[in-house]
Amino acid sequence: MEFTFTDEQLMIRDTAEAFLAEVSTSEAVRAAMVTEAGYDPQLWQRVCEEMFWQAIHIPEEYGGMGLGYVELVAMLEQMGRYLFCSPFFSTVCLGVNALLVAANDEQKAQYLPEIVAGKTATLAFASANGGWASDSVTATFSATDNGFVLDGSYRYVTDGHSADLLIVAAREAGSEGEQGISLFVLPADSAGVSRRWLPTMDQTRKQAELNFEQVAVPASALLGESGQAGAQLEQILDLARVAIAADQVGGTQQALDITVEYLQERQQFGRVIASYQAVKHKAADMMLKAEAGRSALYYAACVADESLQGGPLADQLSEAASIAKAYCSEAYFFNAGCGIQLFGGVGFTSEYDIQLYFKRAKSTETFLGDASWHRERLARQLLDGESAA
Amino acid sequence: MKLSFSAEDEQFREEVASWLAANLVGEFECVRGRGGPGDEHQLVEERKAWERKLHEGGWTCIGWPKEYGGRSASIEQQVIFNEEYARAGGPGRIGHIGETLAGPTIIAFGSEEQKAKYLPGILRGEEFWCQGYSEPSAGSDLANVKTKAVFDEASGKWRINGQKVWTSLAHESEYCFVIARTDPQSVGHKGLGFFLVAMDQPGVTVRPIEQITGTSEFNEVFFDDAECDASDIVGEPGEGWKVAMGLLGFERGVSTLGQQMLFQNEFDAIIKLAKENGAAQNPALRHRIAEAHIGLRIMRYNSMRMLSGGADGSLQKEAMIYKLYWASWHRNLGKLAMDVMGQESEILEDAPYELNRLQSMYLFTRSDTIYGGTNQIQRNIIAERALGMPREPRG
Ligand SMILES: Cc1cc2nc3c(=O)[nH]c(=O)nc-3n(C[C@H](O)[C@H](O)[C@H](O)COP(=O)(O)OP(=O)(O)OC[C@H]3O[C@@H](n4cnc5c(N)ncnc54)[C@H](O)[C@@H]3O)c2cc1C
Numbered sequence: 001m002e003f004t005f006t007d008e009q010l011m012i013r014d015t016a017e018a019f020l021a022e023v024s025t026s027e028a029v030r031a032a033m034v035t036e037a038g039y040d041p042q043l044w045q046r047v048c049e050e051m052f053w054q055a056i057h058i059p060e061e062y063g064g065m066g067l068g069y070v071e072l073v074a075m076l077e078q079m080g081r082y083l084f085c086s087p088f089f090s091t092v093c094l095g096v097n098a099l100l101v102a103a104n105d106e107q108k109a110q111y112l113p114e115i116v117a118g119k120t121a122t123l124a125f126a127s128a129n130g131g132w133a134s135d136s137v138t139a140t141f142s143a144t145d146n147g148f149v150l151d152g153s154y155r156y157v158t159d160g161h162s163a164d165l166l167i168v169a170a171r172e173a174g175s176e177g178e179q180g181i182s183l184f185v186l187p188a189d190s191a192g193v194s195r196r197w198l199p200t201m202d203q204t205r206k207q208a209e210l211n212f213e214q215v216a217v218p219a220s221a222l223l224g225e226s227g228q229a230g231a232q233l234e235q236i237l238d239l240a241r242v243a244i245a246a247d248q249v250g251g252t253q254q255a256l257d258i259t260v261e262y263l264q265e266r267q268q269f270g271r272v273i274a275s276y277q278a279v280k281h282k283a284a285d286m287m288l289k290a291e292a293g294r295s296a297l298y299y300a301a302c303v304a305d306e307s308l309q310g311g312p313l314a315d316q317l318s319e320a321a322s323i324a325k326a327y328c329s330e331a332y333f334f335n336a337g338c339g340i341q342l343f344g345g346v347g348f349t350s351e352y353d354i355q356l357y358f359k360r361a362k363s364t365e366t367f368l369g370d371a372s373w374h375r376e377r378l379a380r381q382l383l384d385g386e387s388a389a
Numbered sequence: 390m391k392l393s394f395s396a397e398d399e400q401f402r403e404e405v406a407s408w409l410a411a412n413l414v415g416e417f418e419c420v421r422g423r424g425g426p427g428d429e430h431q432l433v434e435e436r437k438a439w440e441r442k443l444h445e446g447g448w449t450c451i452g453w454p455k456e457y458g459g460r461s462a463s464i465e466q467q468v469i470f471n472e473e474y475a476r477a478g479g480p481g482r483i484g485h486i487g488e489t490l491a492g493p494t495i496i497a498f499g500s501e502e503q504k505a506k507y508l509p510g511i512l513r514g515e516e517f518w519c520q521g522y523s524e525p526s527a528g529s530d531l532a533n534v535k536t537k538a539v540f541d542e543a544s545g546k547w548r549i550n551g552q553k554v555w556t557s558l559a560h561e562s563e564y565c566f567v568i569a570r571t572d573p574q575s576v577g578h579k580g581l582g583f584f585l586v587a588m589d590q591p592g593v594t595v596r597p598i599e600q601i602t603g604t605s606e607f608n609e610v611f612f613d614d615a616e617c618d619a620s621d622i623v624g625e626p627g628e629g630w631k632v633a634m635g636l637l638g639f640e641r642g643v644s645t646l647g648q649q650m651l652f653q654n655e656f657d658a659i660i661k662l663a664k665e666n667g668a669a670q671n672p673a674l675r676h677r678i679a680e681a682h683i684g685l686r687i688m689r690y691n692s693m694r695m696l697s698g699g700a701d702g703s704l705q706k707e708a709m710i711y712k713l714y715w716a717s718w719h720r721n722l723g724k725l726a727m728d729v730m731g732q733e734s735e736i737l738e739d740a741p742y743e744l745n746r747l748q749s750m751y752l753f754t755r756s757d758t759i760y761g762g763t764n765q766i767q768r769n770i771i772a773e774r775a776l777g778m779p780r781e782p783r784g
Contacts, residue, residue, distance in 0.1 A: 002697050003390055070390050271779075284776070291691070292714060299686075322683075323682075375679035379679040382682055383678065
């Protein structure tokens with residue numbers, strides 16, 4: 001048992017950190033987040049060409065680096081710390097994961113190298129009905145002579161307005177829950193697809209609404225078996241939850257670090273406010289949240305890795321993802337909220353960065369199920385004798 | 390990162406499990422799942438016999454070096470032993486203070502004479518130890534001990550006078566390790582000594598303290614010219630604080646995974662009850678149960694991180710939060726148990742004050758956030774040592 005980063009993993013993490021410290025400064029984040037795309041295309045190109053991050057867990061046979069989920073999580077944690085504005089999450093943690101889980105060899109050979117070459121991607125599944133599992137899929141598909149026709153709408157699609165490639169979930173008319181779900185891959189500019197950017201409170205993560213009207217796709221667009229992709233969709237979403245939790249752990253830590261730094265400088269009543277016990281104890285609680293969240297995350301990362309590679313822990317994915325997402329969501333919100341309080345008045349200004357973390361904490365908390373959603377999911381498993389859905 | 394154990398370790402697991410399955414039976418059936426915090430006063434003779442049985446199988450002090458009778462077991466093997474022990478329902482270890490605190494201290498700081506005199510009794514499960522740190526005026530401020538030790542040239546012995554309090558299992562112990570002031574002029578952590586004191590002597594009086602649970606697991610201990618040999622001080626006079634603090638660093642958390650199995654047993658009992666009495670359908674309780682589950686799993690992952698790192702002596706943040714984390718979690722579990730029991734939570738097993746297991750757990754968990762460094766003291770330590778914030782002013 002070696003439940004700690006290897007030297008290679010530490011190197012990947014540290015390299016990511018050094019790069020992000022240089023390119024994802026507060027000014028850079030603020031400049032990117034007010035644009036509609038939400039990121040600097042030149043910087044993204046640099047990431048793809050110099051850092052090759054988009055290829056991190058794409059297998060080598062498709063031109064990727066062939067690394068695992070633990071390495072991915074180590075990088076994501078740093079992106080969370082630096083509020084990195086990029087299509088990384090949508091492309092790699094939604095798009096690539098969806099292809100790795102559901103595509104056949106031919107489809108992987110077509111699309112993964114495109115992503116390696118710099119194309120962006122995302123996953124659209126949820127409607128506005130408030131769910132975060134396959135029951136939130138309301139768009140429908142029907143078979144035609146040479147393919148399928150898709151109809152319906154998607155909301156909360158990360159980078160949906162800017163992605164090049166869409167992976168979408170749709171259901172057979174009349175089906176419910178995990179039943180009757182299919183996944184399709186299609187270019188975002190396909191006829192009948194309209195896309196609308198949704199301005200968001202957390203400006204560092206972009207969301208969009210997609211409308212599909214009689215969108216015709218060829219048979220080769222179908223990922224997996226028709227109507228059988230419910231479990232695959234759940235797996236993709238759980239992998240994404242682990243990725244979000246990594247972003248959250250990074251933010252949880254950074255909220256603590258910038259707060260403590262401020263506490264050590266600011267003086268009131270003739271001494272630094274870091275010397276007041278009420279303040280110290282709050283900071284200690286924040287560190288507890290960060291460390292416990294990190295423990296939950298790393299375990300989930302190992303499980304996610306086995307889920308993709310095949311391993312004895314693979315069937316723990318939904319539980320580990322729910323544990324990490326529930327805990328890290330609340331931890332991030334706690335630390336960012338305490339951060340604002342401990343900064344005092346300046347914490348309420350737009351000038352100080354703690355507000356950016358506070359907003360990102362909330363948006364990541366909601367996305368893919370907040371803590372109560374995940375607790376209920378675990379409760380069903382523990383108390384109702386169901387396997388987690 | 391790698392989560393699995395090696396094949397060799399899995400074989401060790403098998404060995405432990407089958408020994409326990411073969412031996413925790415017959416006359417020892419009655420101690421299954423007994424003892425431990427809240428139940429420490431129960432079945433004492435039987436549990437002492439069980440310690441001797443463990444020794445027969447070579448299962449006491451497995452983490453000690455072979456030269457002192459241990460197995461030099463790796464961290465992984467110690468973890469596995471503790472897990473399997475808890476899984477099998479092994480009783481609370483009456484010998485744990487000797488095995489995990491007194492013994493390792495003597496091994497690290499003691500003389501050859503002390504090793505020869507004290508280690509075999511611990512190893513054989515025949516001699517039990519208690520920890521004499523806290524005093525009426527030295528609680529969180531442990532360095533404020535007033536108990537005095539004076540070397541009497543005439544008899545060639547140390548003479549100890551003073552009072553300890555909250556001394557767990559003192560009434561069942563052969564020995565106590567005591568911190569006492571060797572330099573009467575000193576204050577704080579300077580001028581202390583670390584003594585190995587026999588309990589069975591005229592100068593030592595043990596008075597049980599009745600707890601919130603109605604039972605007595607801890608005691609007041611009075612020293613009135615109690616004696617120990619010149620050779621019974623560990624380290625030099627004045628080095629007591631160093632020895633006492635070194636002791637806190639020994640464990641590195643190997644017993645935490647076993648402790649968590651006990652927590653898991655308690656949690657399973659709560660789930661079973663919730664399913665039976667309908668509490669599982671109450672949305673608020675469902676969420677608290679799920680939250681407890683999340684908390685316990687993370688506790689496990691956190692321990693795995695602790696055990697995997699820090700061999701180089703580096704400051705581990707995950708280790709620094711551990712006490713605050715588990716104590717707070719367990720305290721909440723106690724409350725959850727009562728709330729799941731509902732109205733029945735008030736009804737005792739019997740008069741005068743016989744608690745059922747979950748009731749006893751509920752009351753006992755109130756001490757988790759106090760002993761071994763209160764939650765407030767833990768937060769001070771985290772803020773100061775891990776986050777580098779200013780130290781508390783001292784009076
Ligand atoms: C079940 C149990 C078993 C025990 N077993 C043993 C044993 O075997 N051997 C032994 O030596 N001791 C034992 N103890 C004693 C235990 O270690 C002490 O109770 C503990 O260290 C707290 O000391 P105190 O009780 O004097 O409380 P105090 O130190 O008086 O604390 C009272 C309150 O003040 C707070 N406080 C104190 N100082 C500070 C500060 N600087 N900043 C903020 N808050 C502060 C504390 O957090 C607490 O809430 C045991 C205690 C219990 C409950």
